[in-house]
Amino acid sequence: MTTQEHTADDHSETIGPKARKRLWKVFWLLLAITLFEVGISFTAIPKEVLKILFIGLTIVKAYYIVFFFMHMKHEKVHFAWSILLPFILIVYFIYMMMTEGNALNYIRTVFENHI
């Protein structure tokens, strides 16, 4: 299907010492972010700020895994959008279900007053 020349041609950015160096760089970055996350979870930063920081950093990590480890960066841009756009549904799902969860909590604690 794909000949050697073709692979080398299409994935010139994913091959060779330069690419290997970049992959290790991504690894150290992911590790640093993880250590940073564990570190700040013990500080006195307000819970709400921590929440946003953790979710933001998780998305950063996801970006590096998908775009560098899974080579999404080297795929055609239309293909990347085809895979990534459906996640808009997940964003909406999160918004709906967290609203629902808060409402259930309100009903449980205020009206029913039991576990």
Next chain:
Amino acid sequence: MSASLNTVSSDEAIVKDSKNMWGGGQSPYAVSWGKMYMWIFLLSDAFTFSSLLIAYGTMRHRFSDIWPKPNEVFTHFPFIEHHVPLAYVGLMTFILIMSSVTMVLAVEAGHRNDKKQSGMWLLLTIIGGLMFVGSQAWEWYHFIVGTEHGRILANGTVFHGANLTMNEYGLTPLFGDFFFFITGFHGFHVFSGVVINFIIYLNVIGGVYEKRGHYEQVEKAGLYWHFVDLVWVFVFTFFYLL
């Protein structure tokens, strides 16, 4: 297939014209069917994991006042008596990210048709995967057995650890249920990944891909493996950090 792909890469100027790109006769995505299928499978799998984590979030909001704090539950570390919150899952994250790098290096070696290096990196990936599954077993063991003090129930007895209907960490059984289900589902993915990687490893050292002329199977197994790592990143955040 090869011909159409070559057209894409050689006539770059034509490809950039959106009319030509979607006009037929060539592959607009310029990706092999195998890789595309893997991506679509991973998309569906991502939706499954998203649903599990969203269900977890919904119930955590519902029981927010009685939900246990994860960093007070997961405090064990091998050979250390003291409580060290998050250190063990941090180590598990390190193991999985590490095995992700070895996997991507196996893929990179495959691009160069380097059988020896690709096999070596794959073997390291398999070892990393087994280490992760082992770590998870250890984590489950401590979660199920529980602490020495346990929780005193209304009838005066003490309950230790966790099962599907009860746990000592909080007043709702859902905390234990979601722990078993989400980390279990992810752990099973890791286990399947190790099996897949092992089969691919045997093929690599057996020279199957060398004969075929390309190492695309390594790439596909790599996509799955990175996805498993990606899911763990989210489980780590939503289950352990928040």
